[in-house]
Amino acid sequence: PLLPSHVKHNFSSFVARTNTCGELRSAHVGQKVTLYGWIQYQRQGLFLVLRDFQGLTQIIIPQDEACSHVKKLLSNAPVESVVRVTGIVSLRPPGQENPKMPTGDIEVKVETAEILNSCRKLPFEIKDFIKKSEALRMQYRYLDLRSSQLQYNLRLRSQIVMRMREYLCNLHGFVDVETPTLFKRTPGGAKEFLVPSREAGKFYSLPQSPQQFKQLLMVGGLDRYFQVARCYRDEGSRPDRQPEFTQIDIEMSFVDQGGIQRLIEGLLQYSWPEERGPITTPFPSVTYEEALADYGTDKPDTRFDMKIVDISDFSRSLGIRFVQNALSYPHGTVKAICIPQGMFLGQEQQSELVQALKMQVDDVVLLAAGEHKQCSALGSLRVESADLLEAAGLVLRDPTAFHFLWVVDFPLFLPKEENPTELESAHHPFTAPHPSDMTLLYSDPTKVRSQHYDLVLNGNEVGGGSIRIHNAELQRFVLEKVLKEDSEVLSHLLDALEFGAPPHGGIALGLDRLISLIIGAPSIRDVIAFPKSFRGRDLMGSAPDYVTPEELESYHIQVSWPVAEAEAKKN
Amino acid sequence: PLLPSHVKHNFSSFVARTNTCGELRSAHVGQKVTLYGWIQYQRQGLFLVLRDFQGLTQIIIPQDEACSHVKKLLSNAPVESVVRVTGIVSLRPPGQENPKMPTGDIEVKVETAEILNSCRKLPFEIKDFIKKSEALRMQYRYLDLRSSQLQYNLRLRSQIVMRMREYLCNLHGFVDVETPTLFKRTPGGAKEFLVPSREAGKFYSLPQSPQQFKQLLMVGGLDRYFQVARCYRDEGSRPDRQPEFTQIDIEMSFVDQGGIQRLIEGLLQYSWPEERGPITTPFPSVTYEEALADYGTDKPDTRFDMKIVDISDFSRSLGIRFVQNALSYPHGTVKAICIPQGMFLGQEQQSELVQALKMQVDDVVLLAAGEHKQCSALGSLRVESADLLEAAGLVLRDPTAFHFLWVVDFPLFLPKEENPTELESAHHPFTAPHPSDMTLLYSDPTKVRSQHYDLVLNGNEVGGGSIRIHNAELQRFVLEKVLKEDSEVLSHLLDALEFGAPPHGGIALGLDRLISLIIGAPSIRDVIAFPKSFRGRDLMGSAPDYVTPEELESYHIQVSWPVAEAEAKKN
Structure with missing residues (x-):
């Protein structure tokens, strides 16, 4: 059971089935039931195993002459065909029970049946699918989705997010606000996808996070904001990254670092799936300095x-x-x-x-x-x-253990890699300095710690956030004097800070990564319904794809073909 | 109260405030409280009105010499500054109660206070804001968001969506699945935004709806899917449309038209805000023919x-x-x-x-x-x-009445406007024909009715959906023979239908429109936190914006400047 026992889904509302294929028990014996599902297996016209998202049920094909049409129908249907069967739930004959199968005490004796859609010959056996190349599985993603593993992953994800929403929205008065994804380029936003507009030369940009909007919501008095936010990052080819990903995005007014940490601990505890065992709070905390000294990384695996x-x-x-x-x-x-x-x-x-x-x-x-x-x-x-x-066989890291860890007191600035005499933000320019280090900001900014915090799970960064700068003068100083950036492009945010912006802070959890760690999936692709390949391609629908020059016209753009390709086209 | 009384938010968890500004009553008298909020009004150093998202509280400024610094602080703070006040809840002197104000029986006698952020002179008075031009309000959207109307709109929207999720996810076993927004162009997708990729000449497309993905999820055995889905449509300048918008997107397997209709009626009834009065189900239904005959439109206002x-x-x-x-x-x-x-x-x-x-x-x-x-x-x-x-003063349409109406039996195809001898889909090519009209499909497709249904509220289309084609052969016939389209671009979907696709159907509700009708807001911009202008511009952050030619390089595109602008640039 993925959910607390008080939540009872009705999976058969609004449809003609009486039960799902994972539901029938000996208590149902004698009932007439209607099931819908896929033929998992069929043997010699005698019985078949019917599958849906909930489980498997054994179906007995009638052998008497009067039902010969039903027998013919079911015997001839290829595996993975979709059928409706109506029949009587019966106890299996003594000795034929299957204790490994939740429905293993019963079978359904078919009276009527209907082939709703026949399946053409599969390019591979469904049960061997997992062994196939990932490229093939992604090309036929809709078949891979039928596997109990992917069904489980996507359903668990849905339910964890639902619990998070209940915690935030119903218990703690957070407001779910949708923020725009068509915005403008942020300074240094080299990883932002562009979206040409119909105004010549003007582009929208798909933001890497709702950072500016959530701060503006706090200025707007929204007080407590959250969003399960789609974010975009164009990183070219990087393993186990996706060009679009999802974060649990949170911002609060009048809060300090400890407040956000307690909120997140409560959130994870509340939404944690029962079957993974309890997690204990508060999570331990180490400073960035300690993490580096003891573990050589700012995301230590403390298992x-x-x-x-x-x-x-x-x-x-x-x-x-x-x-x-x-x-x-x-x-x-x-x-x-x-x-x-x-x-x-x-x-x-x-x-x-x-x-x-x-x-x-x-x-x-x-x-x-x-x-x-x-x-x-x-x-x-x-x-x-x-x-x-x-x-070599030693168990160092308990695969059932979940070690959360806060890492705090990061440096506010780091030397730029390409020019170490200049500084850049360790995270982003809206992060507030540590209150104890305020004076250092003006004398030795390299020594200033920030109010940024990372959440680490088993050695993976699963979240990060900070208390933000709410003072316009301080924000301007950081942008202009320390980072030497043109603050004009952020003038709307600087303006907003001058009109009574409340102190505020927040966090974002990387949902794809968090869910994959909870499940123990090797890749975030295993918890996303339609992931892209590591080159950012959709292998099922072949995206991205070529478009005609005419289609580009209304956006006032044209393709600059690399020389080699342009030459090839010419000849 | 926006929510059923059993839901109790804790708005003061994780922060130092004891109460919100809308909460204190005579039962709190004698308590020491800490409030955070904005100065709405201040009078002669005697008292001020503090505001947050929940309401207003009258704050009495101390007049004794020992507290002169507190008096100075609060008297000098400009309106819309953010402050913390700590003090004792007291009854107002007899005769000074304000029955119009929920906190009108009490006042808070300040002991300590802190100015958290001062507000610079506003370009207008907040209370006059609503009278200002919409362009100005959108430029300073973060100030407009402080109005009780926008606070109410966004919070009601959040709570209605939360109730919808409870209904779908907790009661009826729907799975919340996120589908990609970076996909490829659909046939005839002239209104889809393009997103250049790093492969020369290849573009993603931002889809107008998750239509293909939700059907593929059904093929994948997900059985019941929903998503609060961000959708994109590039329509240039059209009044009260947004380039990005949100729909409640739903798909079910093994369902018929009636099943989807009952589901939606239940959904709306469950999520309907109490304060708008009850709605009755089932909703009445008319055919497309009847709607046109009786009302001259396929979205009749039946009030x-x-x-x-x-x-x-x-x-x-x-x-x-x-x-x-x-x-x-x-x-x-x-x-x-x-x-x-x-x-x-x-x-x-x-x-x-x-x-x-x-x-x-x-x-x-x-x-x-x-x-x-x-x-x-x-x-x-x-x-x-x-x-x-x-x-002229006659009340024809009760502004508190909500008349839902199903419109059914639409034609499956319509003659193309530009060439009436050719046919196009009345809705989209995946819509299933009406079972009674199957044979007409091959003889006289113009006469075929579809299994499409629209949901109409007070004369506005708020949703639409259909039972889909689940048979590959039928889908291919519609695409190739009736619509004369190249089916190659949909080959992944046609493939999927051949591998045991279940019968399925669904619907999408236009969330922005629905919420604006429930609230009685004149425009969908009133229920969106950061809307775009009708030209698709963000007037606060100035999006879309110019980018440098260097930034376009990695996407292998360049701007085709219109001749006039190119000439201007040359000179």
């Missing part, structure tokens, strides 16, 4: 230990030149992780690990100097070691 | 009578030549409507009506021949007459 240890003092006495060298730098440290039962490792795994780290035999893993990069290397090493240990 | 009457027999005896002429045609009829108390009309209104119809004085309204066009003219006349009668 296992193997923390990074500072062994600078020990190393000083070793007399190894490159270690001494590293320690002589201002922030020089030597750190290590201990791989428990590492020797458990077979020869092959050991050498894999050695290879992954480009280690020489007999080396000891010591990484030094430049604390940030050093730690992230050790952090990756930690996770890779865990993968290898588990591949 | 008032004034039906169109066939006066052919009477007219035959009149001996007027053009009437005789009209009656001599095969489908020639003469029809009329009677305007009750039409003489109530003042001279001015009479002449307006005369002008609207291009009538001469003393003419009698008689329209003849070509039944469809004839009726639609009389249909417009009927509504215009009602407008005029109401402008």
Whole structure:
């Protein structure tokens, strides 16, 4: 049962079926029932197994002469044909019960039947589908959706979101507000899809999140906003990303960091599926500094230990030149992780690990100097070691455990990668500085911590948010003086902050990722009905696709063909 | 109260306020409370009125010397500044109660206060806002959102949608499935926005509805699907349309027309706001033919009578030549409507009506021949007459009445406007023919009725749907033989129908229109947080906007400037 027991769906309202295929029990014996479903399996004109989204029911085909037309109909129907059957629920003969099947005590003796739609020969057997290439499964997504796994995933997703809505809307007075997806480019929005308008040269942009709108709603006195928001990000080809994705988007007025954290803990606890066991709140919290120091990453997987240890003092006495060298730098440290039962490792795994780290035999893993990069290397090493240990049979990370973790006190700004003397926002320019670091903003902005918080689940970032800047002067200072950006493009937001904007903050949860982790699915594609391939293509309907030059005319655009293609077209 | 009384929001969870500004009553007297809100009004340093989304509370400013800093703070804060006040709830002095104000029995005597954000001088008074031009209101939408009307509209919308979800998801086992908005162009999809991809010449398209996906979900065995779906339609400039809009999108397997109708009646009854009075079900139903004959439109407003009457027999005896002429045609009829108390009309209104119809004085309204066009003219006349009668003080259409109506048995195909010898789908090519008219499909498709149904409320179409074609052969026949369309672009759907597609049908309700009718708002812009202008512009953030040629490069497109602009740029 996916839902608390007080919720009772009526799956047979408004249709002619009396029951679903997962419903009948011995208590129904003697009842006349009508079922609709797909033929999963049929044997020698004797019986068949009927399937719908709820389960399987065994159907006995009548053998007497008077019903020969029914027998003929059902015996000749290909598997995956859709049928209606009407008949009497009966106990299975003693010894023929199937305890593995929820409906395994009964069978339905058919009286009348109808083939609603016949299925043409499948390009593969449904039950082998999971073994087929993902490209083939995505091309025939509508067949893959019939699998009990995808049925379960999509239904669980729907129900978790419904529970979240109940919590936000019914219990805590949040307002579900839809915000536009046709907006304009945000500064630095290089990953935003463009949508040409009918005004020559003017484009809408599909926003990466409703960030500006939710802040404007707070200025508008909406007080508590949420939206299950479709967001867009054009990242080209990146594994396990989707060009469109969904976030649980939340914003509140008059709230502080702790308030948002308690809200989210309550939200997850309330919507958590019973069958995954309870989760405990409040979630533990670490600072960004601590996370990097202990785990070498800002999204630590805390289901296992193997923390990074500072062994600078020990190393000083070793007399190894490159270690001494590293320690002589201002922030020089030597750190290590201990791989428990590492020797458990077979020869092959050991050498894999050695290879992954480009280690020489007999080396000891010591990484030094430049604390940030050093730690992230050790952090990756930690996770890779865990993968290898588990591949070798050790259970380090309980697959049924859910370790939530808040990561807080991020830096507000980071040096730009391409030019480290300039600063960029670690998250986005609307993030408020940490109240204790306000004066540093004007003296040494690199040292300012932010009021940003990330939510991490089993080593995956599943959410992030912040308390926002509500003071126009401060916002302008950050944009113009620290980030050296043209604030003109955000003038509507700066204006809004001057007209009595309340203090506010919020968060967004990545729904696709969260659901896939709850289910234990390997990819977010497993919790999306019609996902795109990692190149952003729809393999079922072949999108994106070519359009005619005439269709582009009303949008005042034309294709700039790459030289090679243009040449080819010419010849 | 917008919601049934069993739903109790906690508006003060996770924040430091103890109450909202609409909550305090005499039962709270003596309590120490903390409120957050905007200064609505302040008088001579004596008191102020604090406002939030829930209401207003009178705040008494302390006058004693010890609190002079609090007095100074609150007296100097401009209206629409955001403040926190903490103080004691007290009864108002006898005679000073305000029975019009829900909190009118009490006031809060401030002990401490804090200005959270000061408001700069407003470009207009908030209370005069409604009188300002709509363009100005849309530019400062975040200020307009503070009005009690927009707060009410957006909150009611949120709660109605939440109730719809409860009905569909919790009571009837529907699955909320998100479908892609980046897809490919559908045949004839001239109104679909394009989204350039990073593959040269290839474009996504923003779909006008999830039609294909919801049918594919049925093929995938999802059985019952719904989605509050964002849809897109590029219609250029049309009044009271939005380039993006929302529909309650529903699809079911194994259902017939009656099943969908009962579902929707139940849905509306369940989600209907108590304060609008009950609605009765089932809704009445008329055929398309009857609607045209009686009301001259396929979306009749049945709140008032004034039906169109066939006066052919009477007219035959009149001996007027053009009437005789009209009656001599095969489908020639003469029809009329009677305007009750039409003489109530003042001279001015009479002449307006005369002008609207291009009538001469003393003419009698008689329209003849070509039944469809004839009726639609009389249909417009009927509504215009009602407008005029109401402008003159007569109440024809009860503004508190909600008349739902099903219109059924639409024609499946209509002659193309530009070439009447060819046919196009009256709705879309997936609509199933009426079972009684199946044979006509092959002999005389123009006579085939469809299994399409529209839901009409007070003369507005608020929904439409149909039973779909689930047979691949029939679908191919309609596409290729009747509509003469290239079915290749829909090959994925035709394939899907061959793999055991169940019989299915569905509907979509236009949420923006429905909510605006329930509220009685003049425009759908009044129930959308950030609407676009009728030219599709966002007047607050200035979208759409220009982008640099560099930004277009990765999408392999360039702007084709209209000649005049290109010339201007050259010079």
